Amino acid sequence: MGWPGERVYAGCAYIDQVELLCIELAKELFRAEFADVRPTSGVCANLVVYTAFTEPGDTMMALSIPNGGHISMGRKKIGGTAGSVRGLEVEYFPFDVEEMNIDVEATAKFLKELSERGRAPKLAMFGGSVLPFPHPVADLQGPLHDCGAIICYDAAHVAGLIAGGQFQDPMREGADVMTASTHKTIPGPQGGIVLSWERFSERIKRAVFPGNVSNHHLHHVAGKAIAFAEMLEFGKAYAEQIVRNSKALGQALYERGFKVLGEKKGFTESHVLIVDISEYGDGRTIEKDLERANIILNRNLLPYDIKLGRHFEAPGGIRLGTSECTRLGMREPEMTEIADLIARVVIKKEPPERVREDVIEFRKGFQKVRFAFESLREAYEYIRIR
Numbered sequence: 120m121g122w123p124g125e126r127v128y129a130g131c132a133y134i135d136q137v138e139l140l141c142i143e144l145a146k147e148l149f150r151a152e153f154a155d156v157r158p159t160s161g162v163c164a165n166l167v168v169y170t171a172f173t174e175p176g177d178t179m180m181a182l183s184i185p186n187g188g189h190i191s192m193g194r195k196k197i198g199g200t201a202g203s204v205r206g207l208e209v210e211y212f213p214f215d216v217e218e219m220n221i222d223v224e225a226t227a228k229f230l231k232e233l234s235e236r237g238r239a240p241k242l243a244m245f246g247g248s249v250l251p252f253p254h255p256v257a258d259l260q261g262p263l264h265d266c267g268a269i270i271c272y273d274a275a276h277v278a279g280l281i282a283g284g285q286f287q288d289p290m291r292e293g294a295d296v297m298t299a300s301t302h303k304t305i306p307g308p309q310g311g312i313v314l315s316w317e318r319f320s321e322r323i324k325r326a327v328f329p330g331n332v333s334n335h336h337l338h339h340v341a342g343k344a345i346a347f348a349e350m351l352e353f354g355k356a357y358a359e360q361i362v363r364n365s366k367a368l369g370q371a372l373y374e375r376g377f378k379v380l381g382e383k384k385g386f387t388e389s390h391v392l393i394v395d396i397s398e399y400g401d402g403r404t405i406e407k408d409l410e411r412a413n414i415i416l417n418r419n420l421l422p423y424d425i426k427l428g429r430h431f432e433a434p435g436g437i438r439l440g441t442s443e444c445t446r447l448g449m450r451e452p453e454m455t456e457i458a459d460l461i462a463r464v465v466i467k468k469e470p471p472e473r474v475r476e477d478v479i480e481f482r483k484g485f486q487k488v489r490f491a492f493e494s495l496r497e498a499y500e501y502i503r504i505r
């Protein structure tokens with residue numbers, strides 16, 4: 120419990136060293152003045168931000184879930200963390216489906232309206248769970264700061280791409296704070312992190328402990344440190360290949376007849392793709408069929424699903440990400456093969472069990488984890504010399 124060196128009980132001499140090292144690596148990786156590695160998940164990191172920068176009843180802006188927002192940014196009505204745990208009133212960023220992004224002009228107008236009603240946001244949460252294109256943090260930081268909002272960027276999904284310099288860099292674009300999971304595009308243990316500037320450090324520390332975390336997951340702290348060290352060493356190459364792969368996979372799926380969203384912008388600039396599969400079935404059935412073929416992806420709401428009467432349990436979309444297959448050494452040619460395998464299940468309706476045989480065969484060539492230290496020794500030595 121507490122900050123390294125200021126814990127509220129004894130016996131922490133060694134975990135203090137590990138945690139301070141982890142913090143230094145995180146700060147270097149994200150070029151942040153402050154890092155707190157204690158949050159036990161991305162949701163926990165967001166709760167820390169809500170605790171540090173808002174009071175119950177305040178307004179927060181975020182993406183709605185069909186447009187890519189995460190349940191931790193959700194309204195009370197849907198059981199979202201922001202609404203039901205912190206008591207925030209969530210207002211949604213206006214969204215442009217063609218662009219698959221936040222509508223800057225409409226947001227600026229909406230901010231004026233909210234201010235006139237005395238409901239100016241205290242916090243704006245950028246980022247999301249479907250984040251193919253960089254959010255307009257730089258364009259909106261002026262209007263948001265003018266109305267008194269703190270800007271947070273939820274990098275749960277794209278933290279590894281940010282670390283590798285292959286996506287937007289929110290901390291340079293005006294974000295006051297950034298949260299992330301350490302297990303999505305950062306290949307670390309399940310966990311969370313908060314990054315910020317020195318001026319907010321005390322508020323964030325207090326929001327972590329005693330606010331949201333008592334014992335944190337000590338056994339994950341060293342794992343996070345190694346993951347950050349690996350990202351410092353291999354992150355650029357890893358993130359570059361992730362993005363190349365997702366663009367290639369988007370193109371290959373499109374060529375096989377899939378309706379990949381964001382078409383006019385090249386499908387994606389991150390690791391993630393979103394595909395409207397409603398003409399072939401519902402997202403739940405397709406997710407299950409693909410899982411039977413050993414292909415793991417997930418069903419996902421499309422921006423227009425709710426309007427069409429679809430529900431998150433059987434939505435019209437699927438969401439794919441290339442971070443795992445990239446880490447196993449797959450490149451652009453393999454993306455074409457993956458698109459073929461997916462098309463056989465979803466479009467041609469071949470029995471998943473038959474496709475699975477070919478997936479197993481295909482996967483045999485990719486058994487080694489890439490963009491990683493080859494041994495524990497190498498990892499520990501890397502940290503020691505830094």
Ligand SMILES: *Cc1c(COP(=O)(O)O)cnc(C)c1O
Nearest residue numbers: 160161162189247248273275300
């Ligand atoms: C996954 C996700 C989270 C939550 O992270 P956990 O580590 O699963 O708690 C928060 N925000 C966004 C945008 C996410 O996609």
